[in-house]
Amino acid sequence: MITTSQKKKEMSKNTMKAIQLHEFGGPEVLRYEEASTPELNLGEVLVRVHAIGINPPDWYLRDGYKALPLEWQPQVAFPAILGTDISGVIEAVADDVKDFSIGDEVYSMVRFPSGMFGDSKAYAEYVSVPAAEVALKPTGIDHVHAAGAPMSLLTAWQFMIELGHNEPNPLQPNMHEPVPLEGKTVLVNGAAGGVGHFAVQIAKLKGAHVIAVASGKHELLLRELGADEFIDYTKNYPEDIAHDIDLVIDALGGPTTGRFLRTLKRGGALFPVFPLGFSGANDAEKLGVTVSTTQVRSSGAQLTEVGRLLDDGTIRVVLDSTYPLADARKAHERAARGHIQGKIVLTVA
Template identity: 75%
Template sequence: MKAVRFHEFGGPEVLRYEEAPRPALTAGEVLVRVHAIGLNPPDWYLREGYKMLPQEWQPKVSFPVVPGTDISGVVHAIAEDVGKFSIGDEVYSMVRFPSGLAGESRGYAEYVSVPASELARKPSGIDHVSAAAAPMSLLTAWQFLIELGHNEPNPLQPNRHEPVPLAGKTVMVNGAAGGVGHLAVQLAKWKGAHVIAVASGKNETLLRDLGADEIIDYGKQAPEGVVRDLDLVIDAVGGPETERFLRTLKRGGSLFPIFPLGFAGADEAAARGMTVSTTQVRSNGAQLEQIGRLLDDGTIRTVIDSTYPLPEARQAHEKAAKGHIQGKIVLTVE
């Protein structure tokens, strides 16, 4: 088959479109003929060697590596012990995450083997591009906001992450036009929250259309300078600057940083009775089946920034590196 692989860590230029072995099925797996692949930050974290992580957390990678987790396609073959799916079914998945952090997911390819437990039927009301844009971003938003869906230990904090009730609450989403952010806006609104979206002003029309009640253009004003007494902040950008959102919360409020590394406000949060909590998204076919109904009826939709054919994965990564992506970038497979 054809796949995009890299043989060393580096920038987008290390990605090569080349021949690669088609994955062999093992027990409990389904072989999917891929039609579309969603891009996510772990794709370039892996390509760069996870250099932002402490060395002891960096997974051991064996080259060559096929990056990627999010796929939508058609069932091509099924292991004998799998009874849930049939050849020809349209399906989508976030494949082996985080168990495939070292590159075992193999998403940027014409074929991918997927554990049946991580697979779900593609919502019939959307195409493969829209479906491939969903899994990691939507599961992240879902597991942070609606249902964690697993009891695996959190490597980033000692306590289990717990979503908070959203109905009637005031929720702010930072990075609201991005991959996770635009879906978090929709889920919070679906659950009855008053949603304040923080994004570039160019995204106002889109975010209004997705259900945001208020928009803060971060280019004109800092949200922490104008907002107070929030129940929850979802920081879909994360990093060291997340601490600034503590001043926007009411006492007892919650801050959910999607990317928590670098956060240094734990003492301040504890002193003010605030909860700062994160989790690591995990593959979950059952949740994708459940969420698929919301995608199918239009309650939730994925926004597509741009698409690239699989041989142009390098250009897609270069586009992602420039930032300010509206929704998701998707690779397509002929």
Template identity: 75%
Template sequence: MSDTMKATRLHAFGGPDVLVYEDAPKPQPKEGEVLVRVHAVGINPPDWYLRDGYNALPPEWRPQVSFPLIPGTDISGVVEAIAEDVERFSVGDEVYSMVRFPGDLTGGKAYAEYVCVSASELALKPAGIDHVHAAGAPMSLLTAWQFLVELGHDEPNPLQPDRHRPVPLEGRTVLVNGAAGGVGHFAVQVAKLKGARVIAVASGKHEALLRDLGADEFIDYTKTAPEDLVRDLDLVVDNVGGAAAARFLRTLKRGGALFPVYPLGFAGAEEAASRGVTVSATQVRSSGAQLLELAPLLNDGSIRVVIDSTYPLADASKAHARAGQGHIQGKIVLTVE
């Protein structure tokens, strides 16, 4: 058995070109861990936040890193080896996971042929979908699920003093902004699955897909600002977030809620209070238990993973360049030979 593997690593912060495909030490599972032979890797915004040195975070939040490091969290693959104390998995099992997030902001080490995963963060891959689609699910789908359905943990909320609480969805009207992206296309489906009337906001080229995923109404933001068009909403899930999220406050009824998936920079707290609107966010966390719960929904097509594009692991820099262009439809996935 070789003690090296191929991986895509960072030796410095910067643009997509700092991602280097090279030999790296092959990890060995420690207590409570499973070694997974990776078949596909889903890429997510924290991957490029890490790559550029977390410039968007306040300096005191930026993790201390030592190079070289392997980015990435979302994997689908096959169990290669298990620690002696792991009982729930066997060699040969097909599995998927979001690895070490947010516990290790210095990278979950997923951009590689092999990765060690805590058994608590792992679940059997849905048999009805392939590795590419399974790798596209974990972070984005867990984000939508933890925001909209069930937090699934008791960890303190780093983004606000109070615990995030999902709101009832059945019979409610939910607007999803940035509806075609990774989290957005799952938020549309989860809200619909839970009985909401869903209004999807994206550019016009995504309308057919989003209606196919269950959106009841569609707003092309390139033609009309959604905040000028709708009123009396129960919930807005803003996948763009940031300072601009405050524009949605006037679309909500008193007692409604605004969930900015990216809450940093939000500047509408006083207006929200005066309108009787709750603003809440959470930090997605790894959960094998929730991935296990979600697997049947992925398996039978109740929730679909939309793939924007795929790239070989060796071309991770091209995948990051694609991400930088924006207007992603669903997920970008790396394939591992």
């Protein structure tokens, strides 16, 4: 019988296939090649990966985080492995981990934000994960759908329901505080994307009247997910139509998020998922509007909580497309074309 310690030694000698980055650049810099299988440290499990969810931080890192202020841009040790979101099967367990066993099907957002500069290493056949960041995969969905959930669903959940941690907010001096949703009118911008399609479902689940903003091709899906109203931004500016909103979740964010200030009632709130470039703080204060953001953080406990909603179909993971791990470049090219409906996922044979 192979012990955990023997298994650890055996795996540490092996190599695996991974997508590695040797320089910053476009999708063409992603290389499918041999890499060392990660070593298993105390407090960790080793996961044999079945599927990997793609998220914006993946292409931000690939590009060198050019959107960040210069002082925030990373010093990355090459070769680097991108990615955070995985679903797979536990291959080995450190001796001090008691809550998981070899053979458990699990999913995770790995080491985020601590590993956002290349230490999460999810675009690979094997990933070592802190046990506190792991949750049992919902049995009602497959690995591909499970891999599409962690970062996007945790982002929506931590913005809208429960922050789930007491870490200082690097993006603003005060802690982010979700607001009650029952009976409120919630507008979700970028509603068809990864975070957006979860935000629509969460708002509806918690009793809100939901207005979804996306291009017209996404209307049917978003109404199926719970949107009460739909605004096609290719035909109308949402800030010209929507008024007296209680909460705006701007899943796109950035410099244009300030346009939603005039849609909000006094006492309302604007939550930009990507806050960089927002310059309307003075306007928000004059209008009596709260602008707040946060940094999504890994949490096995929260993945367990939302996993129940994924398990019974209360929340759906919508897939835009899937690609084999070897074709990560094509997946990033798909992401660069935009207008993503749900999630892009890599599959591992």
